[in-house]
Amino acid sequence: xxxxxxxxxxxxxxxxxxxxxxxxxxxxxxxxxxxxxxxxxxxxxxxxxxxxxxxxxxxxxxxxxxxxxxxxxxxxxxxxxxxxxxxxxxxxxxxxxxxxxxxxxxxxxxxxxxxxxxxxxxxxxxxxxxxxxxxxxxxxxxxxx
Numbered sequence: 001x002x003x004x005x006x007x008x009x010x011x012x013x014x015x016x017x018x019x020x021x022x023x024x025x026x027x028x029x030x031x032x033x034x035x036x037x038x039x040x041x042x043x044x045x046x047x048x049x050x051x052x053x054x055x056x057x058x059x060x061x062x063x064x065x066x067x068x069x070x071x072x073x074x075x076x077x078x079x080x081x082x083x084x085x086x087x088x089x090x091x092x093x094x095x096x097x098x099x100x101x102x103x104x105x106x107x108x109x110x111x112x113x114x115x116x117x118x119x120x121x122x123x124x125x126x127x128x129x130x131x132x133x134x135x136x137x138x139x140x141x142x143x144x145x
Contacts, residue, residue, distance in 0.1 A: 017098045020074025023090035029126045045112040048072045064102045064109040071109025078139035093118040
């Protein structure tokens with residue numbers, strides 16, 4: 001999913017939450033974005049920030065921005081083959097997305113997100129308890145809230 005100048009892929013505020021699939025890296029009992037250095041919060045939503053807002057570029061905006069890469073990413077469909085972002089062993093799961101959302105062909109970029117389910121792997125019970133999410137045998141078991 002790359003930024004687009006297509007007006008159909010402009011940020012829109014959605015009334016109903018969307019659900020998408022994403023991967024995290026695991027450290028202790030924390031879920032981390034592959035490009036992040038802080039664990040996703042367990043008791044509040046993850047809030048997207050644009051790195052450009054911290055540079056003196058004069059183009060500050062709320063994430064996700066049109067024509068920008070910012071936002072919390074999720075795929076529309078679960079992966080059909082094993083996939084390991086950046087060569088790390090991922091923890092796959094389902095996220096609820098809301099706020100401003102950019103719709104792309106294969107997925108979404110959102111303003112807010114929170115995990116709602118994780119694909120089972122040994123040792124994830126403590127992570128599921130911390131984030132108050134359900135454990136699925138496979139991502140394809142997800143049928144919605």
